[in-house]
Amino acid sequence: MQERRERELVLAPNEFAYIQDTTKGHINCYVGPNKTSLAQTDQPVLFNPKSKRFQDVELGQAVQVFATAPASWYVVLKNPAKDNHHPRPGVASTLIDLEVGRKLNVPGPVSFPLWPGQMAKVIEGHALRPNEHLLIRIYDAEAAGRDPKAVLARDEVAEGQRFAAGEQRTIRGTDCRFYIPPTGVEVVPDAQGRYVREAVTLGRLEYCVLLGEDGRKRVVRGEAVVFPEPRERFLLREGSPKLPALQLRETTGLHLRVVAPFVADDGAEHKEGEELFIHGARLIWFPREEVEIIRAGDQDLHEAITIPRGEGRYVLDRVTGEVELVRGPAMYLPDPRRQALMHRPLTEREARLLSPHEPLSRRPKLSGEAPRVEVASGYAVEVVDKGGARRVELGPTSILLRFDETLQALRLSTGRPKSDAELLETGALQVTGNKVSDVVEGMTQDLVRARVTLTYRVSFEGRDPSRWFAVENYIKLLCDHASSVIKARIRQLPIRTLQSELAPVIRDAVLGEKPEEGPRPGRLFEENGMRVYDVEVLELEIEDEDVRELLTLAQTEAIQRAIELASQESEVARQHQLEEIQRGVQREKHQTELLRLELEAERARLGLEREAFEAERRRAAMTLEGELHEGKLRQRAKEASFTLETRRAEQSLALEDLRARVDGATRAAEAWSPNLVQALHRLGDQQLLTALSENFGELAAVEGRGLLETARKVLDFLPSSAAPTLGLRPPPE
Numbered sequence: 001m002q003e004r005r006e007r008e009l010v011l012a013p014n015e016f017a018y019i020q021d022t023t024k025g026h027i028n029c030y031v032g033p034n035k036t037s038l039a040q041t042d043q044p045v046l047f048n049p050k051s052k053r054f055q056d057v058e059l060g061q062a063v064q065v066f067a068t069a070p071a072s073w074y075v076v077l078k079n080p081a082k083d084n085h086h087p088r089p090g091v092a093s094t095l096i097d098l099e100v101g102r103k104l105n106v107p108g109p110v111s112f113p114l115w116p117g118q119m120a121k122v123i124e125g126h127a128l129r130p131n132e133h134l135l136i137r138i139y140d141a142e143a144a145g146r147d148p149k150a151v152l153a154r155d156e157v158a159e160g161q162r163f164a165a166g167e168q169r170t171i172r173g174t175d176c177r178f179y180i181p182p183t184g185v186e187v188v189p190d191a192q193g194r195y196v197r198e199a200v201t202l203g204r205l206e207y208c209v210l211l212g213e214d215g216r217k218r219v220v221r222g223e224a225v226v227f228p229e230p231r232e233r234f235l236l237r238e239g240s241p242k243l244p245a246l247q248l249r250e251t252t253g254l255h256l257r258v259v260a261p262f263v264a265d266d267g268a269e270h271k272e273g274e275e276l277f278i279h280g281a282r283l284i285w286f287p288r289e290e291v292e293i294i295r296a297g298d299q300d301l302h303e304a305i306t307i308p309r310g311e312g313r314y315v316l317d318r319v320t321g322e323v324e325l326v327r328g329p330a331m332y333l334p335d336p337r338r339q340a341l342m343h344r345p346l347t348e349r350e351a352r353l354l355s356p357h358e359p360l361s362r363r364p365k366l367s368g369e370a371p372r373v374e375v376a377s378g379y380a381v382e383v384v385d386k387g388g389a390r391r392v393e394l395g396p397t398s399i400l401l402r403f404d405e406t407l408q409a410l411r412l413s414t415g416r417p418k419s420d421a422e423l424l425e426t427g428a429l430q431v432t433g434n435k436v437s438d439v440v441e442g443m444t445q446d447l448v449r450a451r452v453t454l455t456y457r458v459s460f461e462g463r464d465p466s467r468w469f470a471v472e473n474y475i476k477l478l479c480d481h482a483s484s485v486i487k488a489r490i491r492q493l494p495i496r497t498l499q500s501e502l503a504p505v506i507r508d509a510v511l512g513e514k515p516e517e518g519p520r521p522g523r524l525f526e527e528n529g530m531r532v533y534d535v536e537v538l539e540l541e542i543e544d545e546d547v548r549e550l551l552t553l554a555q556t557e558a559i560q561r562a563i564e565l566a567s568q569e570s571e572v573a574r575q576h577q578l579e580e581i582q583r584g585v586q587r588e589k590h591q592t593e594l595l596r597l598e599l600e601a602e603r604a605r606l607g608l609e610r611e612a613f614e615a616e617r618r619r620a621a622m623t624l625e626g627e628l629h630e631g632k633l634r635q636r637a638k639e640a641s642f643t644l645e646t647r648r649a650e651q652s653l654a655l656e657d658l659r660a661r662v663d664g665a666t667r668a669a670e671a672w673s674p675n676l677v678q679a680l681h682r683l684g685d686q687q688l689l690t691a692l693s694e695n696f697g698e699l700a701a702v703e704g705r706g707l708l709e710t711a712r713k714v715l716d717f718l719p720s721s722a723a724p725t726l727g728l729r730p731p732p733e
Contacts (some may be wrong), residue, residue: 077104
């Protein structure tokens, strides 16, 4: 029972299966919904699209689903039926005739089972943006020619449009937004299996280059959307088809080769094989099909080289072969069509000559720049070229050598005494402050061999500096000549004289005798303008040991005597100095005492001046105080005078009134006794005295007079007879 159920084929709607009769080889297509019991001779099979063969499978593996394409999709059906119908649902259909090798593009929505041997691929319809495109290929020209508008996705096509098998076309997103290929056309996927391809969108300063299968190039400038033709491909640089336009400056240039004749925008005609070099400020360059770029290494642009101040570069003219020296500071842009930078290799000898003041380890071996020679102060170099021209450069300066120039070499003797065993080769001549050391061996008059170590001070003179380099080994010339002169002079003197007068003897022999005024004349060498202007004698060495010991002994005795004499002279000088110090001490003490007395006198004088000043100040203060007091008294006198005038008037009125009353009283008192009268008079006088004291007391004190006298000056009515009565002394007549 279980085995029977396993041989039952149950198909749901939208399912189908292939069953092969193993006795006859026929293959039937069962389409659901369907239920069938399979015989022992029935074998489920599947069609392998790759091997194009049927393969035995288990029953469950034989069940397949319909080829279904929704709307906006399509089915690519291979080997369609001749009448273009499909197996019917619910029954088993036997194999019919198929158009093997043909393909149909069936747009959706559609769903159908496949006949045995058919192959179907469901593909989504191709939606395109404006910067996308499709590459199609015509595989059936006859079928494609039936509807050329659908093939090209255009509303209008050329009359009589025909296609060829294998032909390729581009469907652009700017022309078609959605595309389903008709029968006879297939969409070609790219290397990644994508159907929709992106176009290249170029900015304003961008371009791209497309290369056709025929070898032709097409250059497209931005702004643009670039769709390659079917037989074209983008040339990539660093993985990108978009290339920036080349911006030229004053320091950049572009080297081009013409590969096809063309006429430029300015009307100039250019022939094939011609080379161009363009450069300039603010120039934007786009390529064209007729030219190609000759790159500078891995760069399109040729960059100017920087030449700092004091440096230079060699530039070769490819046509004439001349090498030019370009000096800095400069940004130099060579024309690659006829100019090339040159490198000058330097040998060890040239490096030593070109860098005379540098140690050997720091001298250049090879330089791409022009060799620069730093000439120090007091030095000179002679520059020679291969044509024989010469010039002398005096330091301090820095010179750049042209390509064929080098320095004249001097080969100088070395060692003490100077010899030619090992010569020093240099390109620099010290023209001032030059010192040459040497040892001269000679024999004295008394046949004593002596060695003199000395140093010559040398300078080079003359208006023609080229004479200075006329002698290659000026040290040999100097030392040979000076040695012969010194030896001849030593031969004329005994050793004692030579030892005691060594420096004057040598200086007279070499420099000439010293005149009464001015320096020694020195020794001039006409050969090269060299002058010895001074000689420094350093040492005298006697080769004979016995003579040297005798001279040393004599010199020791002389030194001892000189030391004793110097000691005695030193003692005398010391004693003299002590006495001088004592005298100085006494003089200083005397000066100190005088200074002390002067200071005390000065302090006394200042004290007297201070007392006089204080007395004068007090006198002035008292004077000022008296004047102030006198002013106050005057003011009071004025006030008192005014008050007296006022009171005088009042008293006059009072006296008049008093007289009247006195007269009345007198007349009334005539009948009284004399004593009463006298008492009344006294009473009146006391009242008068009281009034005078109140009004004239202060004025009498200021004037220094008596009260009555002061009052009488003011009161003319006061009788003189009143004085005795008032107890006052009358004024004199």
